[in-house]
Amino acid sequence: MDFSSFLTSLGTSFFIFVVLMLLFAWLSSKPGNSVIYYPNRILKGLESIEGGSKTRNPFSWIHEALSSSEEDVISISGVDTAVYFVFLSTVLGILVLAGVVLLPVLLPVAVTDDNGKLSANSTTSNGTFGELDKLSMGNIKEKSHRLWAFLIAVYWVSFVTYYLLWKAYNHVSGLRAAALTSPEIKAEQFAVLVRDIPPVPEGQTRKEQVDSYFKTIYPETFYRSMVVTKNKEVNKIWGELEGFKKKLAHAEAVYAESKAKGKPEGERPTNRTGFLGLIGKKVDSIEYYNEKINELIPKLESEQKVTLKEKQQASALIFFTSRATAASAAQTLHARMVDTWTVMDAPESRQLIWNNLTIKFFERQIRQYVVYIVVALTIMFFMIPIGIISAFTTLANLKKYLPFLKPVVNIEAIRTVLEAYLPQIALIVFLAMLPKFLLFLSKTEGIPSESHAIRAASGKYFYFSVFNVFIGVTVGGTLFSTFKTIEKHPNSIVDVLATSLPGSATFFLTYVALKFFVGYGLELSRIVPLIIYHLKRKYLCKTEAELKEAWAPGDLSYGTRVPGDLLIITIVLCYSVIAPIIIPFGVLYFGLGWLILRNQALKVYVPSYESNGRMWPHMHTRIIAALLLFQVTMFGFIGVKKFYYAPILIPLPIMSLIFAFVCRKKFYRFFCSTALEVACRELKETPNMEHIFRSYIPPSLSSEKLDDDQYEDALSQISRSASSV
């Protein structure tokens, strides 16, 4: 990619961004779209636009985002979202502080030197370096004393990172403490999850076993237990029932509409009973669904009874009347065999993964290691296709290996666009395939809570990204030329990385720009959800519930967002000293990101769980990992320049490791378990334990027909009757 195609790419991205912003300003002011642009506010029962005035400035969202406080974010979108903004602003701070010093110092130092070897050496490595190269460290002569400036810059960036990360960890720890201290009653703070319960002794039910065990240990604060059951069957029936209920409502709405429109007696909707409603007998929908529902209700009830009675598993939720007891119980060893009665914090009821609750202790261990191996293999073997793709998708290579494309490619316009976007698009599409697979793997580990599984998947995704995108593209961009070197000297991989870094700088510049202009433009304008919503509204949705489902905004999806951001910060950090011109791009990425996501968090997305900032330690560790990678490559890169003082950089990676160690020791345990000084604060009111208990009953097991008292009795009676069997 030469300089002009770089500018083209930048220009195109910016143009798309501006168009999307204008679209957003126009579309968001239409009242009919407010469910797309303000769903979170609507669901919270707030007015869609603050102040509610109709003739508002189309750019007032910027002011609203900037003036919103952290408390607003916490109250509207939860602690996890607030922590995400701490992450964004910390990274932004690092880049701004780095840029303020590096840009005015390093750029003049680089541009006024003139590396004679340049055209003969660095640039030919992949032939894509143009005017930008003058602004980078590649322009410095070997052994030049100007390298001192770059060396000190590495120290500056590192210290800025340490300082801001430390402050941020402290701050996030405070946020978490405030959330856990809050006098609001949160059901999960009163419960623990106990797994690996030993076999039921003769003459006892599971429930009696669990109750008597915990009553002995916590005679005063034990409230009640809920034995985990195998819900596969009952879930299936319940799912079918709910499906038919929705279809019935839909059919009734269609019927009512047809009455209102044409014939006064209406047209009764019909459907076919066979596969996907395409084949089979044609029946009257309303009758058919009513019939099905009436069939399923007793089936569900009997299955509920069978499940509660016979499908009890070796796992339970225990409820305490005190937060402090629950916090302490989750951290304490209960049985002398560590693989029995394992107790942990109960996740929120909405993020419990019921199927994983019954997996046994050592099976969990084995699953974990198997998953680690699978992930490692995935990371290794994806490296090959990515390397090949990025090596192929330079135009020169395309023409060389696929000569039949030559006529198409030689058209100037197509050529420029292709050159600008081809490798980046390949990369983005490629990465979009992965998260689902990694989340699936993480759930397979046996993790009992959704948020934990997402954290685990996001960690895997980060390591995948760094290894494959960053290292793969960097080394892969010069893969064909350097493959023989690596083959001969396998130890020289750091050298290869260091020498090929500058060559990939423009690739990453374009990648970052594409991500923030087009990515954030799409994010803010919500073009895709808007179109889907309007299509659904027009052609599919008939009932209120269907409509609500159509505009349901989903959550911020940290699982993929955070690793993406971390990849950007890794790239920007690694290039920050080599080619400081990347820093403004990074600043724009995180600055725009902060602004646009602030708007989205306040107005659009609805968090689907709350983990009270447990994501932070992972973000923190991974920023340090990025910093380490930066420090090591800088050591290699300055070494390649034959600078004798390069070893002055050696203390830096060691300092990073110590910093990581100290942070982990000082802060981490509080992110795994609740500190008692936090949990022992007083509550606003006496907790309604029955309400807390009930919130953990899965919907498929809570019965509509039985009223509250009956249900409670049923659960207890079943235990009692089971003991008499």
Add this chain to the structure above:
Amino acid sequence: MDFSSFLTSLGTSFFIFVVLMLLFAWLSSKPGNSVIYYPNRILKGLESIEGGSKTRNPFSWIHEALSSSEEDVISISGVDTAVYFVFLSTVLGILVLAGVVLLPVLLPVAVTDDNGKLSANSTTSNGTFGELDKLSMGNIKEKSHRLWAFLIAVYWVSFVTYYLLWKAYNHVSGLRAAALTSPEIKAEQFAVLVRDIPPVPEGQTRKEQVDSYFKTIYPETFYRSMVVTKNKEVNKIWGELEGFKKKLAHAEAVYAESKAKGKPEGERPTNRTGFLGLIGKKVDSIEYYNEKINELIPKLESEQKVTLKEKQQASALIFFTSRATAASAAQTLHARMVDTWTVMDAPESRQLIWNNLTIKFFERQIRQYVVYIVVALTIMFFMIPIGIISAFTTLANLKKYLPFLKPVVNIEAIRTVLEAYLPQIALIVFLAMLPKFLLFLSKTEGIPSESHAIRAASGKYFYFSVFNVFIGVTVGGTLFSTFKTIEKHPNSIVDVLATSLPGSATFFLTYVALKFFVGYGLELSRIVPLIIYHLKRKYLCKTEAELKEAWAPGDLSYGTRVPGDLLIITIVLCYSVIAPIIIPFGVLYFGLGWLILRNQALKVYVPSYESNGRMWPHMHTRIIAALLLFQVTMFGFIGVKKFYYAPILIPLPIMSLIFAFVCRKKFYRFFCSTALEVACRELKETPNMEHIFRSYIPPSLSSEKLDDDQYEDALSQISRSASSV
């Protein structure tokens, strides 16, 4: 060492053993020696000899040891001692089961083969192999199918070890649970130690700070706190005072004796006031010591007040009225900053290391790593002298390098004795120097309890022993001949180890025999303590207290005993298949050890602390480490024999690692913290909390003059008055 010198060594050792046994039988029957042979029983207020009959069989101790049950050991010598016997019997079991199969199978297989190369190859490596070599694997031809037997033997030994270790871990875990469940009141079960208390807030005393913190968290079960003070000064004064009191008693006894003997008015003892009582003014002892005591008592009292008032540290002991709360508090995170309010189980009061209680969180971390580095350096650099010693102390080398010794060495008798004992004695003396240093290092780490420090020191000692004695002697025995090989191919260290193992077999046979015959002979007969006691009684001791001190038996000293045993089991395991003839020696070592130490535990040693079997996981892990070393060297050794099926052994080390992992996961946590199901059992009586609290007051701070109530008031008043300052 040739075969005859091996037999000489064995014979001499056995002779010494028999002599010592006879001495024991004779000496132990004399009533005047009962304080040496039955001190534990005497201190426990039991009759010195069971049954008390005077004309007892001199060998009845064997019967008594064999018929004693585990409960006897626990009740007389504590759980730690019982766990030590579990260790001894487990190892004994492993060796017996291994020997039962290996001896009748492998010896015939080895002896009927004839390795033609033997005299030309293996034996010349250090020229010490004789008839014994025929019984070992060295006698098997390369690539011989007979190696299958040895290969299967490795599997047999491994499985026997897994099985018995698993059973033992289960059993020890049960012992620990029983000890912790016991309805007896143990002070340490009601207390926790809290360190790293943050600075005192304005307008509060340390005591108020601690009390209010824990009262908030444990409103119902918090009893009282004891702030840790800096006791250096007060300890010094108290030590001086106690010294003078002893000296006064001694002087009075001397005076009374002189009265009884000669002149009716007696002869008043005198002493000099200067250095060591050798120089300075001559004074009347009784007057002088009385004066000194009267001087020191008010000094001690004022220092006690100053200490309690002004030398409070950021550390405290917290007392709870419930065992379960204390057990749970010790495992739970209290503050959100992990490096403040760190809580752990309180050690027994007698094993608290007061000076270490005040070391800060990160200082402890730093100290730990510094100590690890120092230990690693010690292990590395002691290797050199040991290598040199063992290479020099073969007679051939002595004659070669120190030719002036030739005339002495050529005398047959001297030559044989020297050959037999020289290297072993050098080794034993060498190892005796180390334990104190390692214990000192472990205490420097900042460990707050004596037993933990001893465990840590014993671990260091084990790794030192294995690295230096076992690997050092084995490789060092052929050091001069193989040094050049290692230099050329540094990767061949496993090969070197494997080829040089058979050469050192006889060395270790003699070493083991020396250890059990002479070592255990001395242990049982207690010749050295007996002589010292009688000398002291005759010439030094005048008072009852002095006499009691003279025969105080001390404890079993696991700290050095366990690593010694572990070194033996490492040696025997590693040679068990190569030269199965070592197995009976191992069986004798652990069998005799069990018998003799059972006697000593029941009758002699008084445990100085109780850790409820926390030593076990370390023993367990180290036996597995020995097994791993065995498996790896066997893989190398069978590989050296060019046996194509050697890779069949590869799964074994992996299985050992998995076994260690599973054991650690399943059992280990219970050895670090108390399980609640164990701590929540009911007590025999309501605990006397005041008594529990008082047991933790160090002797230098408990005052004789003030009665109980006053002391309590003093402690509280001080806190109150300090707040008004």
